[in-house]
Amino acid sequence: MRNAPTILHLDMDAFFASVEQASKPSLRGKAVVVGGLGPRGVVATASYEARVLGVHSAMPMAQARRLAPNAAYLVPRFMLYRTISEQVMALLRELSPLVEPLSLDEAFVDLEAGGTAWDEESARRAGVKLRADIRAVTGLTGSVGLAASKMLAKIASEQAKPDGLTLIEPGTERAMLGPMTVRTLPGVGPATGDHLRRAGISTVEELAEAGEDELVRLLGKAHGHALYAMALARDERPVVAEREAKSVSVEDTYDVDIHDRLRVGLEVQRLADRCVGRLRGAGLSGRTIVLKVRRYDFSTLTRSETLRGPTDDPVVIREAAARLLESVDTTGGVRLLGVGVSGLADYTQEDLFAQAMPVLPAEEPEKGVPEPVVERPEPAERQWRAGQDVRHTEYGHGWVQGSGLGRVTVRFETPQSPPGRVRTFLVDDPALESADPLPLTADPRHPPAGLAPPGSDRHEAPHQAPAASDDARPAGPRPGPDAGPPAGGGREAGADGASGIGREAGVGRSVGVGCEAGADRSVGVEGEAGADRSVGVEGEAGGGRSVGAEPAEGAGQASSDPASLPKSWSGAAGGGVTSRP
Template identity: 55%
Template structure:
């Protein structure tokens, strides 16, 4: 454990929504929801104005509309988020060579590797305040919440304590004072199932958890999880800030317009996904041992099932066979009876070699008659929020579209809130817009 609060966790506040508010002056100070906005969509990010109405990430868009129907519902613009992320990470890497990205908007920074005169609380606090100010300057006003502590675990908790635009320092020696009153759900990996197991055992807070023996925790939640909970309940976390995060898995998934119930159809879908995963593995020169299927049910419950091979593979047939077996287990258990809205296949336990002879007799599963597979939900041609340019009006963004009409608000981050105009969807004067050197942004999750 460190003697100084030299681990910094930085998290850009409501990142996707904040970028949209920055780039769309008419949305500043108003509720914004970013994600899949169709009937099968899921919220990716909600602005703080939308959160006051109960909207949060991973909620269905349908539910979000019921709670906050007056919000602006926008598809993600990943090219814009990536550009901002690159600016922020360049700033962090100027501060320290040890920066561990967690996502586009979140990272750990090891201040012990930075060029600081010392690591006393006053010094690291001043450094974090300076970084937050620089983030706001280079991103055009975006805010970041920062936590400083002696470990990654506590730094992450600290950054969540005063959102948005907060700075919390947990001085070494005070970690348990912070943790003990908190719910066990503050510990990574304690999801609904583990929370319920602990609740049935009378464990609600970190104080309760701290009083449970390692043997009892292992009995309740298993060896690996039990050991982890036992350590974190005592603020024991000596993980290093790792500047290089290797690819840990390769996966493909899709969300569908109508719930899937037919087993044979779903087997065909996972077989096709297995082929796509295998192609990506081969392109990257990778193979993997653990095959996982991800199934999101009609009620948004997510189920993951995995099987591990004795050696790594990049063969579509092998991946598909195990994925179908795992899917069959769910059917047998009746888990899929209500319908499935998302299916996915992934491979982890990656290696850069293949045990060739292990699968020498493996054949591709291409003997089954092909059925017409449903296409995953797609974003419309004129997606709400996308950047456009009009021959006369200039740059703007799509407010909405339907019934042959697209409505555009003409404004940018550097203009006042602009006028709204509507056009035919095939109007030649209206085109998607991208910055020089960028593509128009068809990638990223659509209705997932």
């Protein structure tokens, strides 16, 4: 391990929620929850104002609504998050060529490899400058940890949250780690933590005192050796610029269990096509096709088939997934489906096309026989999701606060404007259309006013060993100066004159990225929860109702209090019911 704190770990603060607050002035200082809004949705990110109320990542959305009924509930906008993430990663690459991204909002940087830092003072200067540059370019805040190893740098950034910088001086690592809970160490989740606790080991100091042999006996050879080394603050892992993908997959969790076998097959075909799109987007192909099925009783089945060589042909992958489905009993219903490809390569094997079933040419109709008249279905009602960017020909750029009963409520504001006014329209209003997100900063040198969370004047945090806790550590209270019970109330009028109840525009299944709630980390953008951070969006969670939209007196009318957030509102993407308190 090096003798200077030249490994930097950056973790953006409540990234998804902070982006939403930065782009929506009326939400700054308010509780914001981003995630899947369907009955089985889970929380992807909660703002610090929502965390004070007990909301955290990977929590079932229905539970979050009970804890924070007045919060703003929004669907994620991954395209915008990726754009801002690229800006942040570009700043990191200015510091060093060795940047190891862990997710959209998190990365390691080897400052020594870039010649940016060589001792404690130069590392601190680099961290301070990075935080200032991120703020200037994106208007957002990030927490920085500096240490002599990746493990310690990540622990330091956790101590620095939110919007701070912590540097762990070489030689103080053991004293700092000692009183911390074993859950602080990477790779120690709930199951391992409980196993160690039953053995009388709760802190890192007790872990080191137990000895390597005892840990190997308790946890196995590989895990025991690794955990003992971390307890002694040993971590020789280098910062790796490129991390090779091992698999590509997509999955969906459905609001209502699917019982029809034909529809299950169609969903598998659709997921296979989406998986192929991701494969080709990454310039990859794969040999092993994997089907994942979670049934009504939460039992999960996985089936796989290995081809002769790698492919990215949609026909081959669809047919392989269909064959795998034939061996799965879907009686009783299916709540989640997924299709993945592993054994990745950056080329395809052309003879795999022979594996695909030949596509027979369509028969031409006989001459003189009239073609059957196909009855065209009526166009579906336009769907508006809470948080979606829109543009109106008269009022300009805005975002959807909620929809139901044939109406959609929009707040018109931009990242650089003051809180905007609210108007309600018919969902099929031709003057209203979807729009692309606006940049968070008009001038990179001047971020939006009022964006900094309260207390952001804490530029650096001296190292102090925090009290041990086994629970996920929510950030401390950070209410804005205008925080407090948001004003508002009232009911949204429906198209038929009824008010107070309506059904959200949406489809009957979850449309977000799939991830199961119920553990404590979701690895990657989609997948099962299994560690401390949830990155997924849609997942298993119970049902729940979304709360009604901004009060509106009628279509095209502005609210009486344009600058205040209504008492309780949100939208739903998954066909939930909208109700007013």
